[in-house]
Amino acid sequence: MILGGDSYEYPIWYMLQDNTERIDSVWVSKETNQYEDVTYKPDCILVMDISDDRIEVHDREYKRVTDYERTNFYIP
Numbered sequence: 001m002i003l004g005g006d007s008y009e010y011p012i013w014y015m016l017q018d019n020t021e022r023i024d025s026v027w028v029s030k031e032t033n034q035y036e037d038v039t040y041k042p043d044c045i046l047v048m049d050i051s052d053d054r055i056e057v058h059d060r061e062y063k064r065v066t067d068y069e070r071t072n073f074y075i076p
Helices: 010-016
Strands: 045-048 054-057 060-064 071-075
Touching: 045 054
Parallel strands: none
Antiparallel strands: 045 071, 054 060, 060 071
């Protein structure tokens, strides 16, 4: 997940907890980047408050496949 500063995170974790194998935050802040698994290559990324056509995470490019106002999904 990539969330903006005013985005809600906990409801998303709750809704996905039984439906996914792994949920991680990517593009983390400097304060928490020491805990980030940079070898992790997500199958898709839920992004809130960012609407770029393409993003890069852990040396992999993802393209936007949805456009729901503030919420978008990206796949490799």
